[in-house]
Amino acid sequence: MSYESLQILWFVLIAVLWIGFYFLEGFDFGVGMLLPFLSKKDEERRAIINTIGPVWDGNEVWLLTAGGATFAAFPHWYASMFSGFYLAMFLLLVGLILRGISFEYRSKDAAPAWRKRFDWMIAIGSFMSALLLGTVFANLARGVPIDEKMMFTGNLFTLLNPYGLLGGLTTTAVFLLHGANFLALKLEGELRERVNLFAKKLWIGASVLYLVLGVFTYASGFWARGIIDPGVIPIAAVAALLVAGYFINQKMEGWAFIMVAANIVLTQVTFFSMTFPNLMLSTTDPAYSLTIYNASASQYALGVTSISALIFLPLILAYQGWTYYTFRKRISTDKKTLVY
Amino acid sequence: MNPILLSRLQFGFTTLYHWLFVPLTLGMVWYVAFFQTRYYQTKDETWHKMTKFWGKLFLINFAIGVVTGIIQEFQFGMNWSEYSRYVGDIIGAPLAIEALMAFFLESTFLGIWIFGEGRVSEKVHLASIWLAAIGSTLSALWILLANGFMQAPPANSFIFNPVNGRLELVNFFALIWNLKGWILFWHTISDGVAMAAFLILAVSAYHIARKQNLEFFKHSFNVAAVSGLVAGVMIFLGGHTMGQYMAEVQPMKLAAIEAIWETEQPASFSLLTIGDLSGKQEVWSFRIPYAMSFLACNNFTCEVKGVKELQANYEQQFGPGDYIPLMVVTYWTFRIMMAFGMVMILITAFFVWANLRGDITKTRWMKWVPWLLILPYLANASGWILTEMGRQPWIIYGLLRVEDAVSPNLTPTDLLISLIGFAAIYLALAVSMIYLMKKYATAGPDAAMHESVDVAPAMVGSQD
Numbered sequence: 022m023s024y025e026s027l028q029i030l031w032f033v034l035i036a037v038l039w040i041g042f043y044f045l046e047g048f049d050f051g052v053g054m055l056l057p058f059l060s061k062k063d064e065e066r067r068a069i070i071n072t073i074g075p076v077w078d079g080n081e082v083w084l085l086t087a088g089g090a091t092f093a094a095f096p097h098w099y100a101s102m103f104s105g106f107y108l109a110m111f112l113l114l115v116g117l118i119l120r121g122i123s124f125e126y127r128s129k130d131a132a133p134a135w136r137k138r139f140d141w142m143i144a145i146g147s148f149m150s151a152l153l154l155g156t157v158f159a160n161l162a163r164g165v166p167i168d169e170k171m172m173f174t175g176n177l178f179t180l181l182n183p184y185g186l187l188g189g190l191t192t193t194a195v196f197l198l199h200g201a202n203f204l205a206l207k208l209e210g211e212l213r214e215r216v217n218l219f220a221k222k223l224w225i226g227a228s229v230l231y232l233v234l235g236v237f238t239y240a241s242g243f244w245a246r247g248i249i250d251p252g253v254i255p256i257a258a259v260a261a262l263l264v265a266g267y268f269i270n271q272k273m274e275g276w277a278f279i280m281v282a283a284n285i286v287l288t289q290v291t292f293f294s295m296t297f298p299n300l301m302l303s304t305t306d307p308a309y310s311l312t313i314y315n316a317s318a319s320q321y322a323l324g325v326t327s328i329s330a331l332i333f334l335p336l337i338l339a340y341q342g343w344t345y346y347t348f349r350k351r352i353s354t355d356k357k358t359l360v361y
Numbered sequence: 362m363n364p365i366l367l368s369r370l371q372f373g374f375t376t377l378y379h380w381l382f383v384p385l386t387l388g389m390v391w392y393v394a395f396f397q398t399r400y401y402q403t404k405d406e407t408w409h410k411m412t413k414f415w416g417k418l419f420l421i422n423f424a425i426g427v428v429t430g431i432i433q434e435f436q437f438g439m440n441w442s443e444y445s446r447y448v449g450d451i452i453g454a455p456l457a458i459e460a461l462m463a464f465f466l467e468s469t470f471l472g473i474w475i476f477g478e479g480r481v482s483e484k485v486h487l488a489s490i491w492l493a494a495i496g497s498t499l500s501a502l503w504i505l506l507a508n509g510f511m512q513a514p515p516a517n518s519f520i521f522n523p524v525n526g527r528l529e530l531v532n533f534f535a536l537i538w539n540l541k542g543w544i545l546f547w548h549t550i551s552d553g554v555a556m557a558a559f560l561i562l563a564v565s566a567y568h569i570a571r572k573q574n575l576e577f578f579k580h581s582f583n584v585a586a587v588s589g590l591v592a593g594v595m596i597f598l599g600g601h602t603m604g605q606y607m608a609e610v611q612p613m614k615l616a617a618i619e620a621i622w623e624t625e626q627p628a629s630f631s632l633l634t635i636g637d638l639s640g641k642q643e644v645w646s647f648r649i650p651y652a653m654s655f656l657a658c659n660n661f662t663c664e665v666k667g668v669k670e671l672q673a674n675y676e677q678q679f680g681p682g683d684y685i686p687l688m689v690v691t692y693w694t695f696r697i698m699m700a701f702g703m704v705m706i707l708i709t710a711f712f713v714w715a716n717l718r719g720d721i722t723k724t725r726w727m728k729w730v731p732w733l734l735i736l737p738y739l740a741n742a743s744g745w746i747l748t749e750m751g752r753q754p755w756i757i758y759g760l761l762r763v764e765d766a767v768s769p770n771l772t773p774t775d776l777l778i779s780l781i782g783f784a785a786i787y788l789a790l791a792v793s794m795i796y797l798m799k800k801y802a803t804a805g806p807d808a809a810m811h812e813s814v815d816v817a818p819a820m821v822g823s824q825d
Binding site: 071074075076077078079081082084085086088089090091092093094096097099100101102103104105107108110111114115117118119121122125126129130171172173174318319321322325326329330333334337340341344347348360 | 420421424425428429430431432435436438440442443445449450451452453456457458459461462464466468469470471472475476477522527529531768770771775778782783786790793794796797800801
């Protein structure tokens with residue numbers, strides 16, 4: 022393969038990893054944030070955690086792989102983004118640590134205070150992660166100050182601009198909705214009913230924020246600074262989110278889940294097509310932007326990692342898909358069946 | 362404060378901490394897989410209980426490894442952006458492959474193993490712990506191949522590209538057949554098995570000394586004593602090979618470890634050296650003649666280069682600078698590692714012998730055995746401090762210095778926030794981990810038979 026097609030391939034592969042991560046971990050974050058608000062009863066909280074218990078760690082690996090793949094395929098992107106967004110990354114890592122350890126440790130002690138502490142850590146960790154991811158991606162869409170040496174010249178507050186924060190809040194709201202839809206599919210009985218009521222309210226909030234973000238993105242010209250016009254993809258994303266409201270009202274849980282998932286996937290596709298071939302757009306001078314051409318690894322290294330990705334990604338999809346099939350049953354609050 | 366020092370502190374602290382938990386995971390997962398395999402073959406309930414009990418302790422430890430591992434994937438970019446730019450073309454590949462090949466396998470199948478009992482067939486459940494074990498081991502291999510490149514970059518694996526001023530991969534197979542990486546892998550995996558053996562020995566001894574579940578813990582103790590002895594010998598062989606290879610690829614590290622100032626032929630081994638406060642000058646030492654030559658090259662008369670000659674050589678090759686690692690650290694960490702490693706071999710040999718000789722449950726020394734758990738942790742931490750500080754000032758040996766690798770945009774405030782933040786969280790993690798570990802370890806195997814803690818009120822001291 023030519024050097025350029027390898028660079029494009031890796032742009033697509035990293036997009037796939039992020040899309041996989043948003044789709045899968047999106048509902049994990051949503052479930053985590055909803056945890057303290059859906060129920061006060063311990064066995065109900067345990068049922069909620071058990072819906073994602075077997076899969077959250079495997080879902081998080083999509084993020085780690087996106088990080089590793091970025092390092093391998095676009096070392097300058099990896100270096101500029103993670104050193105540039107240093108404190109945001111630090112907070113994201115804190116969120117992920119708080120959440121991850123709490124899933125594992127929460128039910129290993131029966132003291133109510135112990136469990137409550139970890140429940141809140143799950144919720145706060147998930148919230149921090151969702152908010153920061155959304156903020157970071159919105160800033161990538163907006164562009165960030167980068168100098169001629171590919172160095173980010175801002176600080177944490179550079180990222181906390183209105184557009185960035187709007188992106189963070191919207192992502193949080195959509196993940197909350199995604200999580201509620203997932204829970205509606207996985208829980209049963211009264212808890213399932215309660216989740217449906219939450220989903221209705223969350224849908225309104227998520228839709229309003231999403232529309233505002235969409236209008237802002239379009240009006241501010243962040244839209245088509247790359248070479249691909251996203252075309253009808255963002256319109257389909259909006260439509261999917263709006264249609265989800267109908268399915269939530271009709272209690273058609275499967276379709277509601279699919280529609281919000283489609284919205285998340287299509288939004289990410291829009292993001293990546295908006296930016297291509299840029300990886301990090303410089304607001305200082307567009308000529309300083311990191312692109313797939315000036316930030317990539319060598320042709321040989323891209324070839325090596327391409328082969329391994331093309332071998333392993335299909336395998337990963339197969340066995341992770343099989344996991345979801347294995348744990349497809351709804352979770353009851355019967356203590357004997359709960360693991361975490 | 363100096364940003365380079367803060368970044369080094371943070372990397373050292375978070376990595377060393379991560380590495381307190383990972384070796385135990387690497388070793389323990391194979392014990393659990395072994396116990397479960399024996400249960401699958403024999404249907405003997407003792408093996409089942411061993412799987413569940415040691416599996417529980419494995420999981421409590423594993424969780425910390427997972428959450429502290431997330432940082433590792435990102436902090437090269439966060440704190441070492443110039444390193445990432447300079448060598449990402451090479452180091453990125455093993456890290457990406459590690460994630461694709463190992464992390465997914467480990468995390469997905471461990472999820473199935475934790476939640477799958479009774480939901481998937483026994484065969485699939487057994488396969489899932491094996492796949493998780495293979496995933497963990499592969500992940501160690503890839504990260505150590507990356508580390509191997511930083512310690513001893515194979516000359517035919519890369520070129521320097523003058524156009525963009527970075528190293529580029531030209532031969533992937535030279536990268537993965539790096540002897541340094543494979544010796545590290547051998548040393549690390551056997552260290553993990555030994556650490557797990559000592560955990561099993563310590564917990565078993567606690568119960569044996571209290572005459573609880575004697576059959577179960579005697580059985581566990583014996584498995585761990587034998588495997589711990591084998592692993593100890595394997596660590597030693599790996600370490601000895603590493604020392605000899607070091608003479609070839611990192612002579613300065615070897616000289617710094619052994620406090621050899623002047624080039625000697627034959628070289629003596631320092632049993633005890635007292636240096637000055639800078640850690641770089643000798644005041645007094647006690648030496649065994651010929652011994653160092655033997656350690657470095659298996660014969661009693663070969664030449665071992667000294668720190669002073671090497672420093673002069675490096676200055677000629679790379680320009681002025683200080684190429685001597687902090688010798689007080691390399692010297693003492695090496696001796697702690699060696700001494701504790703030797704003690705571990707002797708102790709496990711003694712346990713095996715004691716068990717052949719008579720009934721170990723009636724011994725008086727048993728109640729002291731739990732304290733031995735400190736040995737593998739200190740030996741392991743010392744070994745890594747030695748490996749990493751011994752290559753200073755290099756981040757990639759002979760190619761890139763630490764001071765040129767750090768992210769130039771980070772302020773001391775950024776670094777203090779993250780350093781203090783991580784330290785606080787890691788402390789809290791350690792407290793809850795030790796609490797749970799102690800609770801489940803002392804509760805014994807019957808409590809671990811239940812999936813959920815609620816079902817076993819005796820274990821958690823609660824009515825829930």
